[in-house]
Each structure stands twice: as C-alpha cells, then as structure tokens.
Amino acid sequence: MTVESHALNEVGDHDLGLAHDLKTMEAQIMARRRALVLMASAGTVGFLAACGSGSSGGTTTTSSTGSTSTTGSTSTTSTTSTTSTTSGGSTACTVPATETAGPYPADGTNTAAAGAPTSNALTVSGIVRSDIRPNFISSTTVATGTVLTITLTVVNANAACAPLAGYAVYLWHCDRSGAYSLYDLPTQSYLRGVQVTNASGQVTFTTIVPGCYAGRYPHMHFEVFSSLANATSGRFAVLTSQLAIPAAVCSAVYADATLYPNSASRFASVSLTSDGIFGDNSSAQMAVMTPTFSGSVAAGYTATTTVGIAV
Template identity: 65%
Template sequence: MTTDHPHSPRPPADRPAHAHAGHGHGLAEDLAQIAQLRLPRRRAMSWLATAAGSGLALAGGPALAAPPRRGAAAGHASPPGAAGAPASSGGSSSTASTSGTSNSSCTAYATETNGPYPADGTNSASGATSDILTASGVVRSDIRSSFLGTGSIAQGVPLALTLTLVDSNGGCAPLPGYAVYVWHCDRAGLYSLYTAPAESYLRGVQVTDANGQVSFTTIFPACYAGRWPHIHMEVFASLASATTGRNALLVSQLALPSAACSAVYSGASGYSASVSNFSQITLASDNVFGDNGSAQLAAMTPAMSGSVSAGYAGTATVGLAA
C-alpha cells in the first residue's frame, strides 16, 4: 500500500495531529527555521547546497505528498486519508500478535512507500526539498542524537537493531558494501526535520560489512494513529550512490513485533499516546503491511529480545533481489 501519514480524524488527511500549525508558509520561513537551529555555517551551507537552489524544507504539513509505492505496485494508490481507518480488533488480535522469528530465510522484502517524511530528496514542501543523505555526519551507527545543530538526544526505550542484507536471488549470499539508510519517529510519534523540525535525530546511514550486516543504536518508536509501529529503510548499491532516495535499490519498512510493542507502550514513560493508537490497528488493517504475504511479513518483522528496563535487541534478514 502507499500512504504512511500520521493521521487522526480531525486534521487534513496529509497532516498528522501533532504537526505544527505554522508549517508550509514558504521558503523564507523554512530558511528562518534553519537559521534558528544555529547550525555551524559550513555544515548548514553544505546541506543547503544539495537542494540545488531549492532550499531545504524542515516542515511537514498538507504540501507534503507521499511518493507512490515503487516497483510492481507503483500504480496501487490509496485515497487520501486511508491511513486513518483503524480496525476495531486492536493490537491484541491474532494478526497483530505476529512476533519476530529468526528470519533465517531470505525472502525478498516488499517494496513499500517511503512516506511523507523521508528527508531523502524525493519530496518537498513550499517548493523546497529536504535531503539529509548529503549532510555531513549522517553516516553513523548511533542515531539517537540530533547531529545538525541542537545536539538533542531522542529519549525512549533503547533498541539495538542489526540488519543483514542478503541476495534473495543468489542463495542468500551476504551483500557487503551496500549503504542502508534508516529513519523512524520518536516516542511521541514525531519525525525529525518535519513534525519535529528543529531535530535531526533517528536518521542515519551505515555500510554493510563483509557479512552484509549493519547495526544501529536507536530507540523504540511510537505507534501513531493509523499505522502499525514501523521503521523505514532504503538500500543503496554503495555509499557514493546514497545521495537521494531515487537511487535506492529497495525502499521498505520493518514491522515491529506485537509483543514488544505492547510491553513498551504500557510499561515505559513517554509512550502514553501509543497505547490507544496501538489498540486500534492490526497488521491486516495497516495500509502498508496489510497486503503482504505471510512469508514477507515474517521476514520484515525483526526478531526481538530484551525488556523495557534493559532495552531491546532486534535482528532481521533483509532480502534484496540483487
């Protein structure tokens, strides 16, 4: 499916309930926001230059349109607001209780939307484009800090995520030297550079090692209205090619296991809104994961171990039809 908008019945379909009302007024305001971040001058100019004269959009809002789903399902679009159609069965249903497995197979991942908040150069607001992939410092394993300006640390239950990239057409052979970009919302359901415009946390790139692995230190993301809890990712042939989402070989998402979601949302501070949101969504009703087969869902759901107090470790094998 295609839409990936944080949504509630009240705001417009393309705008999350937590979006800032002042967004989307024009490039001048966007540039003013950048100035307020007090980025180091050279870093800020280097980042802005990647927009090729278009500026940099740090705000969400109605002007942000989710790109179409790529690959075979590119024409399978959902109507505006489809993300806000939660199921009544809740997160405790048999469908939602899918938990991570060892993911020892190498099922090819489904191509999914990169959503309205990728910061990968593929979407814009008020005529300006956001592309974090060209920013100095984006290549990092610990993605909890805002590395552009504020230095804020995203708070939440720790999550150590390890992804193993393999060739699903080549005997599950590991794929070294590929770049993997991951991003997700914070514990309040906000996305840095957009609905949390002053922040640049919870985004980062790593290059697969000889075993095809990358590791990220992050936090457990929230569940916002209308979406199953998830982590976005894009895979590129090399670090040099990871300059825009349009170069990605795979655009997909990870579905977080139901048991871990229930434990975190009910047992950790800062996730209170996720309790209600999670009770109203299932994997089957989710507009991204709902049309995937069982083998794909199993592969796209990380195996998860740990606890709220100790943090979680998640692993997944990402099948790429290389």
C-alpha cells in the same frame, strides 16, 4: 480374447487327463511368478524415482518483480517477493515488499517542513552513523525512549543468499511521541542514519523503539543502496521498505504512558492486517519485515532480520 473364445477354451481344456492338468497348472504357476517379479521390479523403480524427486538437495530461487507509481507523496507498489531455498527446502532469504517511503523520508523526494535545515538528510555530513538517537544537524539533542539495537543483514536473494558487502542502508522512524524529525519537528534531525554493510552484509543501528501514531501500525522505514556514494547522493535506492515492530514488544513498551504518551491507545486501534501498508503483504514478506526481538523494557531490546535483495 473375446468372452466367447475364452469360454470355449475353458470347455476344451477339461477331461484331458491328470498329466495334462498337472502340466497346465505348472504353466499357470510360472506365469504368475513372472508377473509378480515384474510387478516388484516396477514398484522398486517407482519408489526410487519418488525418492529422487524430493527436496534433499539443490537450490531454488524465484525472482521478484515490482512496479511503483507515485503521485505527490503517496506511492502505490505492486511487488512479488523473491524467496531462495537451500538444501532441505528451508527458506533462507526473502525480498521484503517494496513500500512507500511515506511523507517523512528526508531523502530529497519531497520537501521538509518550513524552517527545517534540509529536505535531504542523506547529503548532510554526519548522516553516516551507528547511533541515530542524537541530532546531527544544528544541535546535539538526544531522542529518548526504550533502547533498541537493530541489525539488518543484507543478502543477494538471487545468489544463494550471499552477503552483500559495501551496500548502504538508510534507517529512519518517528520518536516516542510519534513525531518525525525535520517534518513534525523541523529543528530536530534525530532518528535518521546510514550505515554500510560489512563483509557479512550487516549493519547495526542503536536507536529507540518508535512510538505509535494514529492510523499506522508501529514501524520503521529503510532504504537500501548499492553503495555509500549512491546513498549520500540521495538517489538510486534498490529497495524501499518498512519494518513492523512485534505486537508483544509494542504492548510492553507502550505500557509506560509517561515515556510513550498516547501510544497504547493508538496501538489498540490498529493491527498488521488492518494497516494500509502491511495489510496486503504475504506471510513470507511479513516474516522478514518483522524483525526478531529479544530483551526487555528495562534492559533494552536487540532485533535482527535478513533482507533479501534481488541483485
């Protein structure tokens, strides 16, 4: 209806008597009531649709993709994490960022120091062990430091975070002085070991809190293999990554300058954000790559984290 015709109707409806006016008013009231009913109905449908679109149920999984290029002993990796969410929208498991194995892996990918008994500890009898503090090649020297018991739970990030049994995890790191066995310390073989995940997808290692060496935030290395046979052949790792030691734990442990010489001063000059490995990871990746610690320097620490694998 145009403005002009609407104006003409308004003029024509005047002065037709009370009965006409009452009838017109009743028709207008009924029309308004129908409009209100329709509006209420539309609002209810919209409300129910909004409720139905919430995260009260279902499972969402995003896949990870990554690419790695290696030159010499340096590896550069680009990785997108995988996150699985369960009902309620809470994060259940995340695939850590793929990281370099570094220059000291002793997994056959490079050559250990001259005089070292092997460049591939994974193929040596005795590598499968829970307590990785003693040497297992040539001697029985035990690495000293603040005791740490760490449990990694390996799960399938693409299958509702189901535990992965029968997977093998190789864990290694530096000693309290920041030195690596078979490289900085050619005659030592401690702080390296392999464990196989149980029915719950878990492996547990007894070790020490690693020291801090110049230029790196305190960390541990690990590789995950789909079987022990693959691990002890030194090939076919499905994930190579690193774990960061929480800053509060580092500060407490490194306060003992006798047990951890130079670690406190080295730690003061590094951070997660400035670290060349951890610095470019997402917050979700760093959450899984930084285990949860409990305990104390005197009593020792326990640590746990859940590692997602995009199977």
